[in-house]
Amino acid sequence: MSHLTTVKTEIRSVEALREACTALGLTLQAGGRVRFYAGESDPVDFHVPLPGQYDLGFTRQADGTYGFVADEELIGGRSGTDDYGRGDAGRQILGEDCRRLKQEYSYAVLQAEARRKGLQISRQQEGNRIKVVLTGRNL
8 A cells, every 4th residue: 555755855946847847748737736546635836747546746845945745656666567567657757766857857957057157968868877968168
């Protein structure tokens, strides 16, 4: 049986989070509630509707970061199928422990900082990893 869980993260930029969601074919929406095993969560600051049985949400923490709000099956480190052999499409998109979303978020933050400093940025996907190359006069 699963529970609703909140995980503290270092997500600070809503715009970078929006870009990360877009890169995965998802939409970050203001407000809403998150679907989880036992129903719906309390209101969240942002939510990402996902295919499958769960959604992903974010709430602003006291330190200014945004924490994940989701069913533990969605972000609990498992991808593919659950203990009963059921697949969840949202979990497959986000990756194990939301790894793919975190990667895309990190890349979006790096991309914004590179632009701010007048640098060029490119990326290459290498399996589950992203290789980032920065070029420009300021290096």
